[in-house]
Amino acid sequence: xxxxxxxxxxxxxxxxxxxxxxxxxxxxxxxxxxxxxxxxxxxxxxxxxxxxxxxxxxxxxxxxxxxxxxxxxxxxxxxxxxxxxxxxxxxxxxxxxxxxxxxxxxxxxxxxxxxxxxxxxxxxxxxxxxxxxxxxxxxxxxxxxxxxxxxxxxxxxxxxxxxxxxxxxxxxxxxxxxxxxxxxxxxxxxxxxxxxxxxxxxxxxxxxxxxxxxxxxxxxxxxxx
Numbered sequence: 001x002x003x004x005x006x007x008x009x010x011x012x013x014x015x016x017x018x019x020x021x022x023x024x025x026x027x028x029x030x031x032x033x034x035x036x037x038x039x040x041x042x043x044x045x046x047x048x049x050x051x052x053x054x055x056x057x058x059x060x061x062x063x064x065x066x067x068x069x070x071x072x073x074x075x076x077x078x079x080x081x082x083x084x085x086x087x088x089x090x091x092x093x094x095x096x097x098x099x100x101x102x103x104x105x106x107x108x109x110x111x112x113x114x115x116x117x118x119x120x121x122x123x124x125x126x127x128x129x130x131x132x133x134x135x136x137x138x139x140x141x142x143x144x145x146x147x148x149x150x151x152x153x154x155x156x157x158x159x160x161x162x163x164x165x166x167x168x169x170x171x172x173x174x175x176x177x178x179x180x181x182x183x184x185x186x187x188x189x190x191x192x193x194x195x196x197x198x199x200x201x202x203x204x205x206x207x208x209x210x211x212x213x214x215x216x217x218x219x220x221x222x223x224x225x
Contacts, residue, residue, distance in 0.1 A: 007093045011101025015075070016108065025074045029113045033067040034120065041124045048120055056125050057185035061178055063117055064141070065171075068110050072149045073166050076157035085157075089223055099150060099219035107146040114138055132225035137204065141181035144208040148173055152216040154222055173211070180204040 019025055040059045079085035086135040088098050118138070122129040149170055156165040187197030 004094060004097055005100075008104065011088070011098060012105045012108070015102070015105035017110065018078075024078075025071050025109055026112060028074065029071045029109065029115055032070055033063050033113055033117045035119065036063050036066065037121055037124055041087040053127060053189055054102045056121070056127050056129075057182045057189060058130070059125070060117075060121055060185060061141070061182050063121070064114060064138070065145070065174070065178060066112070067113055067117070067144075068106075068135070068145050068149060069170060070169055071109050071113070072106055072146075072153040072170075073157075075102070075109070075165060076150070076153040077162055080157045082198075095223055096216050097222040098223075099216055102154075103147045103150040106150050107142055110142050110146055114142065127189065129189070130186050133201075134185050137181050137184040137188065137201065140201075140204045140208055141177055144177045144204070144211060145174055147208070147212040147215050148177075148183045151219055152223065154219070177204060177207045177211075180207065 007084075037059070040055075040062075048203040068131055076085075079088070091098075118129050121127075149166075150175065152169045153162075153166055155168060180203040183197050183200040183206060186192075187194075187200070
């Protein structure tokens with residue numbers, strides 16, 4: 001097991017090293033996220049609107065979801081374009097370790113963007129987003145999104161329509177997690193009783209376990225195709 005995670009971490013380290021040198025994925029994700037935040041803020045004047053607290057959770061997760069899909073596409077597409085993914089497939093390691101390494105790398109990239117987006121959104125909308133339960137919702141949502149997204153991005157990356165195909169595949173599959181994350185964020189933001197939105201947090205955790213497990217089990221067959 002130790003050797004398994006050592007190999008998975010080697011893939012993560014490779015992705016991080018590549019990103020530090022190129023700064024390609026984080027810069028595009030960060031710029032896109034900032035643009036979406038300011039478009040929402042100025043288009044709807046959410047700072048002055050009474051409904052800001054109602055709209056804000058949806059804005060947050062729209063930014064996370066679409067910036068995440070942009071990063072997933074670029075991450076896997078670069079592997080296929082450079083031919084380095086073929087090297088991973090030929091390496092003498094468990095195929096699921098490749099998935100775990102790529103998913104962890106995507107999780108790190110999404111978390112880095114969220115660390116910038118969350119304070120920016122809090123300042124722009126003048127709302128207390130930096131709450132523990134909101135951070136928990138973002139953690140669980142990002143885990144599920146990165147895991148399922150890595151699997152689907154691998155399926156789409158080797159096609160000519162990968163930029164269009166990934167959102168078509170991803171949004172229906174990720175919809176339960178997105179809805180649950182929005183509900184948890186809204187409940188925590190409004191300081192509503194935990195009983196009113198705690199079930200959504202359980203759904204988010206169950207989504208991560210079930211879909212994450214299925215992604216690990218099916219990744220090997222995706223590589224063979």
